[in-house]
Amino acid sequence: MNAPSRYAVTLPGVPGRHGPPEVVIVHATGTMTADGGPVYADTAGTFQVEIIGEMARPLAEPAGSGQHTCLHAQPLP
Structure with missing residues (x-):
């Protein structure tokens, strides 16, 4: 089975600020x-992740994500 060509990756809101999570669309x-x-990576190429199953591991610390090393990735059609 081929891996999906794009995913929605959920970045949690900034801790202590009660902000909503941000969803970033990434493409192979x-x-x-x-x-x-x-x-x-996102369209700009600044947010890059490795995706295994439904887990996205940032390859560099995304802005505003804190210290998260495991993010949820939802495959998109």
């Missing part, structure tokens, strides 16, 4: 991590 980049996982 065609590149792989050193571990062989597919890399997905």
Whole structure:
């Protein structure tokens, strides 16, 4: 089965500010991590994640995400 070409990744709101979560749409980049996982990125390419199942692991700390290393990823049609 082929991996989805895009996902919705949920970034939690800033702790203590009661802000809503932010949803970022990421697309397959065609590149792989050193571990062989597919890399997905937002349109600007500034937010990059490796997605395994429904878990997104940021490859660099996304702005405003705090110290989250495991984010929810929902496959999109």
